[in-house]
Amino acid sequence: xxxxxxxxxxxxxxxxxxxxxxxxxxxxxxxxxxxxxxxxxxxxxxxxxxxxxxxxxxxxxxxxxxxxxxxxxxxxxxxxxxxxxxxxxxxxxxxxxxxxxxxxxxxxxxxxxxxxxxxxxxxxxxxxxxxxxxxxxxxxxxxxxxxxxxxxxxxxxxxxxxxxxxxxxxxxxxxxxxxxxxxxxxxxxxxxxxxxxxxxxxxxxxxxxxxxxxxxxxxxxxxxxxxxx
Numbered sequence: 001x002x003x004x005x006x007x008x009x010x011x012x013x014x015x016x017x018x019x020x021x022x023x024x025x026x027x028x029x030x031x032x033x034x035x036x037x038x039x040x041x042x043x044x045x046x047x048x049x050x051x052x053x054x055x056x057x058x059x060x061x062x063x064x065x066x067x068x069x070x071x072x073x074x075x076x077x078x079x080x081x082x083x084x085x086x087x088x089x090x091x092x093x094x095x096x097x098x099x100x101x102x103x104x105x106x107x108x109x110x111x112x113x114x115x116x117x118x119x120x121x122x123x124x125x126x127x128x129x130x131x132x133x134x135x136x137x138x139x140x141x142x143x144x145x146x147x148x149x150x151x152x153x154x155x156x157x158x159x160x161x162x163x164x165x166x167x168x169x170x171x172x173x174x175x176x177x178x179x180x181x182x183x184x185x186x187x188x189x190x191x192x193x194x195x196x197x198x199x200x201x202x203x204x205x206x207x208x209x210x211x212x213x214x215x216x217x218x219x220x221x222x223x224x225x226x227x228x229x
Contacts, residue, residue, distance in 0.1 A: 002050050003036060003113065004177045007152035008166045010034055010052065010101075011117040017056075018119055019145035022130050029063035030119040030126035032056045033073065035090055035098060035219070036154075039109040051109060053091055054101035066118060067204065070211035073097060077218050090219060111223040113156035114216045116208070121149040121165075153208065155216040157224065161197045161209070 010032070018028040033055040041049040055073075057063035080088045080095035090097040091105065119126035129148055152164040165176035177183065180197040194200070198209035 001177075001183055002046065003115070003154055003156070004152075004162060004164050004175075004183075006036075006050060006052055007034070007115055007117065007154060007162075007164045008176075010054065010115075011119075011150040011152050011164075011166050014056070014117045015119055015145050015148060015150050018126065019130060019133070019148075022134075027059035029057040029059050031063065031066045031069055032117040033070070033097075034101070034115040034117065034152075034154075035111070036113045036115065036156075037102070037105055037109040038112050039106050051102040051105055053098040053103055055098045056100060066116065066120075067207045067211045070116070070208065070215050074211065074215045074218055077215065077222070081218070081222050086222075086225070088222070090223075111157065111219060113154055113160070114212065114219060115152055115154035116212060117150065117152050119148075119150050121151055123149055153212060155198075155209075155213045157216065157220045161213075163194075163197060 014028075014032050018030060021027045035053045035055075037051040037053070038048045039051065040047065057069070063069060076095070076097060077090065080090075084094060088095055091103055092098075096103075119129075121129070123129055133145065133148075147168055149168070150166045152162075152166070154160075154162045154164070156162075159181070161180045163178040165178070167174075167176055170176055178194045178197060180192070180195050182192065198213060199206060201209075
């Protein structure tokens with residue numbers, strides 16, 4: 001659940017940054033990537049601390065295509081692994097894949113998964129939805145980025161896949177989290193309509209999942225092999 005709530009927080013920050021820069025030369029892409037790491041921390045409630053490194057892009061036609069972004073990142077990771085071998089880390093210093101968040105990790109931190117923050121939602125593409133804020137302001141109606149939805153996807157090294165819908169107007173009790181595995185350890189068996197989550201949704205969503213899982217697999221294979229036995 002920490003991953004899900006971290007995703008929601010990151011998506012909200014992403015939304016605010018994109019809204020503030022909308023229409024400017026420094027406009028922000030509606031898509032961003034998050035790399036998740038954990039490190040033992042006995043003082044923390046769950047016995048570990050979660051770290052998140054992020055990658056954002058400036059707005060461009062290339063950065064508007066989420067499956068292509070993820071595929072490009074996977075190719076960058078493969079090239080860096082081939083060139084730098086076991087020494088390469090997605091956090092740099094050579095071949096860094098991130099430009100924000102927790103870019104320096106404590107010794108012993110372990111890679112646990114990769115996520116996506118996107119400002120596209122079932123209300124429309126980001127550019128369409130963001131334009132409605134400007135239209136509303138021009139018409140004298142108050143709306144802000146805090147009223148807009150966003151969503152995240154996460155693929156973890158243990159096979160967990162999550163879709164997190166951040167909806168400021170969600171019904172009480174609906175946390176917006178859909179997962180292929182139970183998030184309640186006390187429920188041993190139950191019907192999970194999201195057990196095949198990466199195969200659900202439209203063609204673009206399924207392609208995004210394939211690229212996200214492929215990126216997670218190459219990072220996990222490389223980074224977990226670097227851990228001392």
